[in-house]
Amino acid sequence: MRREDGAHQGERRFALMLTAPGMLALLLTTTFPLAYLVWSSFQTINLAMPFMDGFAGVQNYVEMWHDSRYWHAMGLTGIYTFSSVALQVVIGMGLALLVMQIPAGQWIFRIVAILPIVLAPVVVGLFWRTLMLAPNFGMVDFLVQWLGFEQINWLGAPTPALISVIAIHTWQWTPFAFLVFLASLASLPGDVYEAARIDRANALQRFWHITLPLLRPAIIIVIIMRVMISLSAFAAIFAATGGGPGTASEILNLYAFKTSFVELNFGYGSALAVSLLIITMAVSGVLFYLRTPRRREAGA
Amino acid sequence: MSSYRRAATRRNIVLMIVASTLLLIWVFPLLWAVIVSLKSESEVLAYPPSVFFEPTGKNYADALFGDFSILSSLWTSTIVATATTVLTIVLAVPAAYAFARLRLPAKKTMGFYTLATQMVPPVGLVIPYFLILNKVGMLDSYEGMIIVYLTFSLPFAIWLMVSYMEDIPFEMEEAAFLDKASRLQTLWHIIIPQVRGGIAVTVIFVFLNAWNEFLFAVQLGGNNVRPVTVAMYNFVSVEQTLWAKLSAAALIAMLPVVVIGIIAQKQIVKGLTVGAVKGGGRR
Incomplete structure (x- = not known):
């Protein structure tokens, strides 16, 4: 017994030795800068007017509360995140169910689906801005006019710009949902379906009562991962619209970025980033909380 | 039996068409980038976009x-x-x-x-x-x-x-x-x-x-x-x-x-x- 305690202690010490470098690196590279961010959110730091710098108390946060551009950005973040994640899950699921039915050639879909995922979001944003959506040049623009509709200034008018950035994000990341769902569908037991077929359940019933509950863990994981990525989306929007026209596609990320690096108002930019940080943490906390009991119920 | 099989074939054809359309949506931007990259700068600006043209490797060299x-x-x-x-x-x-x-x-x-x-x-x-x-x-x-x-x-x-x-x-x-x-x-x-x-x-x-x-x-x-x-x-x-x-x-x-x-x-x-x-x- 004593001897085992000693061995456990040795194991603990060894385990600490292995984790220490990684944990220390995380502490220095993420926690320290975040503490710095919180500190600077209580400061006036304006690189354009450095003589004004100094402690500002909660002034940045008060300003934020009365800032209509902030609330606008917050609303857009919500719309952007919710609609792009919903679209990814629904289209990804539909596509996965469809491809499962195809007798041959599934591998083509897998290969094609990997392409958008591995592309840099900034390149995706640039491709869409130029090759697809540019007026009198892009293929989407051409298609819309060829079909006899009126020309739409996809990135130059407020509502189309928001729709465009959501569509671009959905285009790039739906394959992720699709691939995860396809893998999950492929791992489902076939005998349940046999039983259901004998019970004369139709396709919709089978999907609703068998497939969907079995896929729930995968769906929840996909939602969590996609919400996180959506909340930190930056490069594709930055490349496609830069948040514009005006502030029409300016989600919170872009507002915090522009306040800091364009207006050089780092104090206020920090406060905006802190609010985004809190929202992200809160949302992920809720999502993980929702996931935990369900998983036990599913017996995983 | 044969009508059942014909229905199944028809269903497969519809599935393939729908799936291929969706496939095209994901492939197209990349495919189009490849095509555009092979055009000369004047050819690029042709509108409606040209599909037949003399491909050039100049853009890659540049x-x-x-x-x-x-x-x-x-x-x-x-x-x-x-x-x-x-x-x-x-x-x-x-x-x-x-x-x-x-x-x-x-x-x-x-x-x-x-x-x-x-x-x-x-x-x-x-x-x-x-x-x-x-x-x-x-x-x-x-x-x-x-x-x-x-x-x-x-x-x-x-x-x-x-x-x-x-x-x-x-x-x-x-x-x-x-x-x-x-x-x-x-x-x-x-x-x-x-x-x-x-x-x-x-x-x-x-x-x-x-x-x-x-x-x-x-x-x-x-x-x-x-x-x-x-x-x-x-x-x-x-x-x-x-x-x-x-x-x-x-x-x-x-x-x-x-x-x-x-x-x-x-x-x-x-x-x-x-x-x-x-x-x-x-x-």
């Missing part, structure tokens, strides 16, 4: 060796992504082993902490990093960029490796009564070879993410450290309509990740789904 050469940016991206990957693996693999297999004080807290750092939105880091690196004179330096890249690669790599470590059968290491040296040997000679596949997947993911990163690169880099993603962006903001050259440059810049993506397609999907299919492991 993108590599001409006035807008992206060669130095490619080299920068290679250095940054490789260094980030190596450093991440060295730090993540031992930590993941301890998380997954060993008795470790405050394991839950550290695991949760690692997960939490993964959730941090990058814009919340780029602001303080700009101020800090500016203060210590490390803006536009390789060291600074690689340190910053650890922020997103390390938490992710630890969690991905943990899920692979958990799959090793427990009989592999009966390490309870070993001293420190032989514990290290166990890790090196027995555990690491077992998770070679997992390490490969992690390397792929970390490298891809580092190669594709833009937000940190555009703000913390500069003339000295300018990864390809930033070079692409500058291309459009400076040269508004040289879209054939942009397409060629972007396709060259994305060639490494696309090749890796296609070769390692199975491993990437496995990496993406490792959490989803298992329901997130044992925690």
Whole structure:
């Protein structure tokens, strides 16, 4: 017994030795800068007017509360995140169910689906801005006019710009949902379906009562991962619209970025980033909380 | 029976048509980029877009060796992504082993902490990093960029490796009564070879993410450290309509990740789904 305690202690010490470098690196590279961010959110730091710098108390946060551009950005973040994640899950699921039915050639879909995922979001944003959506040049623009509709200034008018950035994000990341769902569908037991077929359940019933509950863990994981990525989306929007026209596609990320690096108002930019940080943490906390009991119920 | 079969065939044809249409939506932007990159600058601006034309390799030559050469940016991206990957693996693999297999004080807290750092939105880091690196004179330096890249690669790599470590059968290491040296040997000679596949997947993911990163690169880099993603962006903001050259440059810049993506397609999907299919492991 004593001897085992000693061995456990040795194991603990060894385990600490292995984790220490990684944990220390995380502490220095993420926690320290975040503490710095919180500190600077209580400061006036304006690189354009450095003589004004100094402690500002909660002034940045008060300003934020009365800032209509902030609330606008917050609303857009919500719309952007919710609609792009919903679209990814629904289209990804539909596509996965469809491809499962195809007798041959599934591998083509897998290969094609990997392409958008591995592309840099900034390149995706640039491709869409130029090759697809540019007026009198892009293929989407051409298609819309060829079909006899009126020309739409996809990135130059407020509502189309928001729709465009959501569509671009959905285009790039739906394959992720699709691939995860396809893998999950492929791992489902076939005998349940046999039983259901004998019970004369139709396709919709089978999907609703068998497939969907079995896929729930995968769906929840996909939602969590996609919400996180959506909340930190930056490069594709930055490349496609830069948040514009005006502030029409300016989600919170872009507002915090522009306040800091364009207006050089780092104090206020920090406060905006802190609010985004809190929202992200809160949302992920809720999502993980929702996931935990369900998983036990599913017996995983 | 034959009418049943005919209905099934008809159903398959409809399925194939619907699926192919959707396939086209995902392939088209890339395919079109390839076509545009082979056009001359005057041909590009033809509207409606021309489909038949004399292909030229000039855009590729320009993108590599001409006035807008992206060669130095490619080299920068290679250095940054490789260094980030190596450093991440060295730090993540031992930590993941301890998380997954060993008795470790405050394991839950550290695991949760690692997960939490993964959730941090990058814009919340780029602001303080700009101020800090500016203060210590490390803006536009390789060291600074690689340190910053650890922020997103390390938490992710630890969690991905943990899920692979958990799959090793427990009989592999009966390490309870070993001293420190032989514990290290166990890790090196027995555990690491077992998770070679997992390490490969992690390397792929970390490298891809580092190669594709833009937000940190555009703000913390500069003339000295300018990864390809930033070079692409500058291309459009400076040269508004040289879209054939942009397409060629972007396709060259994305060639490494696309090749890796296609070769390692199975491993990437496995990496993406490792959490989803298992329901997130044992925690």
